[in-house]
Amino acid sequence: MKIVLAGNSVRTGLIKSFFENEGFEVLLAGTPKEAKASSDGYPVIIVGSSVIPGFLIDDGYAQRVIAGLEPKAPAVMLLDRETETPSFIWDLVLKRAVGIAAGKRHVYVLARSVRTEFPGLERSYSKARAHGVTFIKYEKVSVVQNDAVSAVMIDDGVMTLEIETPLLVDCAYTEDRSVLEYAEALRLHTYDGGLINADRWFLSPGRTSRRGVYYIDAGLAMSAQLEKILLSIADEIRLMAEMDVGPAAKIDPRKCAFCYTCFRLCPHGALYPDDSAVSMSVRHNYCSGCGICVSACPANAIELTERSEASGKRQTDHSKGTVAFCCENSAAIAARTVLPDNCVNVIPIPCGGSIRASQIAAALREYERVIVAVCNDGACKHFDGNKLASRQVERIREELASINIDPQRIMYIQLSHAMPNVMHNMVDNERNRAL
Amino acid sequence: MKSEHGDPMKNVLIIGGGLAGCTAARTLSGFDIPSVILESSPSLGGKVRQFGCKSGSSCSQCGVCAAGNLWDEVERDENITILLDSSLIDLRKEACGFSAYIKSGSDFIEKSFSDIVLANGFLDYASNAKTALDMDRSESILTGMDLERALYRRTASELFAEPPKKVAYVLCFGSRSVKEKANYCSRVCCGYSTRSAKVIRHYYPECEITFFYMDMQTTNALSAFMQDMNEPGIRFIRCRPARITVNGNDPEIIYEDSGVLARETFDKVILCGGIHPNSDNVTLSDLTGLRVDENGFLEYVKPPEKTHVYLAGCVSGPKSIRETVAEARDVGLRIAQISEQDGILA
């Protein structure tokens, strides 16, 4: 089985060996273009690199520097100066500090906060303190350089302290921004201007918005967790190769106008142009069945298999005057928890983004009220599904208003499964209003 | 997921019906591997089932949504047998796997398994401490769990019965303390406290919030989150409170600020309690051959692929929801993989 390792990190060799030991054939891609070309056929693992101060990772270099210092002069390691120093750097700092202190030299570690959340770091911190390393938490810091000596002035909000040292190590590390070029080439979703996999609740460590594309950032690569995560990725790749995962979108090539709308909107990069069919096609294993493409397609050429509502059939129960299209990841669960059986016809949908204005309009012909209930901003597993839903609702409301129909017949609400009373209240208020 | 993987010899015992246990069970079920969940309480879900949504104006990525459908799915899953009010009495190694002696309700069951997953979770330190401090009946002293339950019950307009004016978070309560035998960071408290604080401000923008903290453990993007906390009405006081008392109705905190001793009352005090090791860990260590580490959590002695005993979730140390789900899922994947690679169970 082949996989592609992309990026130019120093750790690529290590990770390559790991996968080769696990029985994979590893191809290397040194540029975003190469990575993109390979990604159609094989899983891709992007390894991010970053610049970490040599003093922290190169033992030989550190020893030489220290050997050249005056015997009594203190060493100062400065963290959190411009940006917060992450935990994996703390691991290196603590080890280095203990090493310096063992040579009977005073070490100051200056930081805004001591980051010891990783397993074992608290123990390293205690050990460093036991070795006489001084930790000072500051609020403001300034440095003045005079030839070979730095004067570090820190202010902890109560008092100030000045330390003179011939060895000031700025422990800042620079993130590798070139990894964003890979992200763009592989059509990965990024957040907050540059994060690929760090922050979403539904992304396990190492995963990205596309199945089959993984990202190991510097923090992961240097952490004790690396082997565990690589093993989990290897397991997943092996299993994905054998299995057919989840409901897929199916495109009717006769109706497809090849307009690329679905390709652009798919949050998971699961669509690709099939030149032989002259239509868009779905990469089965990568499709998550969210239905955003179904809603987006102007030719109505896509349908979800295994999903009864998308193929046009749904249980219609007109005895209830209200229908609620509920995202199955949030609102549908809340509805099951708090809504009594006989008050609202709940139709689960795979994602808020799968709802179409035409669906809402059709529902209005059969129900007095239509509720569209989706995830909170930022919570959508398909990134922007809830926002797409909100825009469909807005558009239909405008159309309704233009023909003198009450736009509030459509109600829109955002929630998660862990705040179900919000849905209960809304339905209750509605029923009281109707009476 | 459907496959031809169902190895008829594989049958997994999962101790603990919380997030980790249920996630592992569902992963295994995807490969048609049956499992039995032993849950000591009368219901599934553990602690995470009671957690509430920490979305203020937008989702704060706390991870609770990972468990949304999980409990229903487990209950409906034919590959999973759920034994509530149950516990493991004895475990014996056989030639091929294990023989488990289980107490379920008032019955005793003996069953064979090929693999064991320990997912019995953690002890909520703050809840215990609250009882010890005789503050159980106080509605103004909340543990992290109490706060989660309030968040779950939230309505569109209301979080607490009375809008609070002053709220205090006490961090590192039961963590990072040699005295409390918890010389480690519980990892999740800085995260959930800042997230829930945002929710409190979302409902009650005038509420003043004070954090009594030692360090802010920020991971990845949480640090960007922290910048939002830099606004009027939110104070960070770097100290561990000397005393917390309930003075009449309002809790009072005595603390040191810039060298001066201060006392202040609050409407609500939230004790961000540590993740402490489960009280069963020593017993389970005896039964399974796993080791209890210096903090009381369980750890591997030999690789689990050889021993067929796996750990998932906070039983092995503090971790976030996202990490727990990943770990439990990986345990399931591992067991399913090994199933193919060796036809014989070692």
Add this chain to the structure above:
Amino acid sequence: MIVAERKPLNDIIQMVRPYKKLLIAACGTCVTVCMAGGEKEALELSSLLGLADGLEDKEIIVRTIQRQCDREFILESDEDIRAADAVISMGCGAGVQFIAELYPSKRIIPALNTKFIGVNRDVGYWTEMCQGCGNCLLDRTAGICPVSRCSKSIFNGPCGGSSGGRCEIDPDLECAWQLIYERLKVQDRLDTLTETIPPRDWSSNRDGGPRRVRKSSVSPEVGK
């Protein structure tokens, strides 16, 4: 491609009021891609009409005609067209007219306003590029059309109102001649600007009746 936009609902409602059995004919080509008259929009229109006051008794069906500018596709829906009292065509102006020509006694109602020949810049956003003037001079202007993209359609610009790269008629527009200048500069062809483009013979343009194009190698001697 041709870019169009659906007419306001009320306009369509006024036109369909007198008729009971309605056929909404979507078009599967240009107007699908510009999200104005494809099957999805046709279904939406169908539901909205059904909600409108006074239209509850109408019978509305939806069909998609692959292209309304080629006879064979229209004829595939022959039965449905004949059965309808009126046909709401969601094709461009050409499509509406072609159906009308094939069914001269049938009321054919346009649901769209046809806007321009243009390109898709982003999801849901199209801009005009070509006005079909019939005498393309794009090589002389580095691929930017002064007819469609200059508000005054001048041939030797910019005019005196060009300021900060913006058009004085519509400050949201970039001055086409500024763009032409910058691109000629990149191509090292600024000397092209010294050649005056002579006044245009507009007889190749739309004034003076509908234009025709015949490909002599395949067209029958007497064409319709």
